[in-house]
Amino acid sequence: MSYIRRITIAKFRGIERLDVDLSPRDGTKFRHLILTGPNGSGKSSALELIHAALPKLTMPAQPSAPCHVGLDEQPHDGGRGQIVAFFQAQRLLRIEEVSGPSKIDWMNILRGRITATQQTVQYLVNRKVEQSLARDDGDQAAVAAIEAWFAELQGHLAHLFEDPALALHFDRKNFTVSLRYSDGREVSFAQLAQGHSAALSIFFELLLQSQAHREEFKREQLAGIVLIDEIETHLHIRLQELILPFLTDIFPTFQFIVATHSPAVIASIPDAVVYDLGKREATDSADLQGVRYGTLMTHHFGITADMDLDSTAKLQRLRELAGRARSAAEEQEMTTLSDTLSERSRTLALEVWKIQNPSPVRALAGAS
Template identity: 25%
Template sequence: MNIICGPNGIGKTTILECIAQSFSGQFVPILKRRADSSEGEVLAWIDDISSTESAGFKVTEFLPARGNAYTQPIEHRAKNLLSLKVARTFNYQPLDAVAKDVRKDTAKISTENISGLNISEVKNWFVNRHLYSAHSDSLTGAQLHNISLAKEFFGILNSNYKFSRVDASSNEIMVSTPAGEILYEYLSSGFKSCLSILFGIVKELEFRFKELEVKADEFSGVILIDEIELHLHPDWQAKIAKILTIAFPKSQFIVSTHSPHVIQAAQLDEVIALQTDNGHVFRRTLPETQYGFQGWTIEEVLKDVMGMEDTRTLIYHKTLKEFEKAVDDDNYSDASAAYEKLDSLLHPENHLRKLLAFQLGALKG
């Protein structure tokens, strides 16, 4: 698990796009050189068990209407990268008939590496596998393994949710929840975002490696996920990276995030924190601790990992300055007014309130 964090505009998504490009072998308008440069260059090396391949390329174009030179995609590279973009939730999708698997040739795979996995294919794939699993010898051993794995994903975030059935009359995927049985499209956006990642990976591996019969939890390629925390409650943001590494233990994940909860739960050396200084982007040096940041507060993660200079609001700082100035000026009236405002702004259990009250009392005396 590799978690890239940093402020907006620093290039987190661009890094993911460059990795996708390195595997895919064709250029798209999203990759442009910097405005102050004549060209850009990406240097990449792809390692597998037996060899290391160079996959670097140059980017010369700046205008959106013009693309860079096209290069023929390389099949074994393209197949071994999966990319998930920010569009990961989905609406209700009627399934009037169960279709056969989508054919994925190298060109299509390469295109989807750049545009992102097609999550609209998931429902048909799931229903197809579930229905055919009841018929002996209809599915391969890997397909049976993968659909069993996929059914377990419904409860991976919350054990109170379970796959229930596929309705034979409507091809609807039904989920058992604490509130009763519902269509899987009726799950929350956070649930659907997670399932889009999990199901999308399994579905795509079956379509790409049909002849090899790859079991999803044995896939050892690269999986890119932009803004991994999207639609998730902070509690699930803290779980999502661990869930993915449990579900796909041999894969290499490279993800971006703006969430301190994702970083707080990360393991040692999983976080790549980016910072900029006068236009130069570099990797921040982070403390080497045995447990990563799992004992840090969210505020400490925001400041010392993500580079957030201040975690309080402008109105708080303005009012605090007014209070401090009034104290320096021995102006009890202004200090009292500022204190009343701070008293309303602060958390009910904040110990700073007592210190401010002590200062105000001393000024009155």
């Protein structure tokens, strides 16, 4: 099982220098990497370089290569127990319709000739038919094992969709699979909202890639290196919080290398290095947990304030007027600003009150 311990990139596109140490802490096999930074800082380029380097890991490193990936150990079996997957920023679930049970060509999935996700419904239908045949044969152990597998799968989906009663529904006549919500709604995978579609495109790809390795190489113990660009694509803020814990819980032997602009992502798991390509700074993700998202936006992502730009500008103007002598026109402007901001939110109303009623300490500081 091979995991990345260090990544070094020098002078490639927008990346002047990246050198990040992913050596694990005591008791862990690996650490994940979360790349951040402004647009143009090289997050996507870094993921592309890392992905391009991974198939060459059994070959000697080239001194002139712009990217060097250091592993804890070299693969000894041609990578048969190792999954490498790269998800680019724009992704949605693409699943082929099926007409009945049919054998899946797992080797073509491993060779990249077939996208694993397209075979999702085929795989689910095959498993359901296998369960039915096992029941006819009186093989209750197989029936129970497949039933437990489906129950676990439904549990994962229910967690991701935040609907405890979510269930898979099979139409045995048309060989279709849909999702049935607790409120009675029923949707096919093709009808899913883009956020859920984007999240499931990752989940089902890894699920079927894992199965392909088990079928072809008879390996139960799998390791994986998974690269995801803009993991928050299409995701509501709640899904942004859930997606990385969801994936790392289900695939605990997979190391994730992701790029993001989301504070909900960088603070979502404890065992990761958060590397800012703009500042060239590494932070332990555990140090970001418990920090307000507004603070992460201002301190980590460089946003000038933790509220909208218009309100921030109006507050700044109000403070400026309050701190000096004013003309009659400025008195009216100050009143208008105070009323406008106070009507927007309780938070802003409190800020206005503080400006209008400075504490003696603040007043003395201002006078000095």
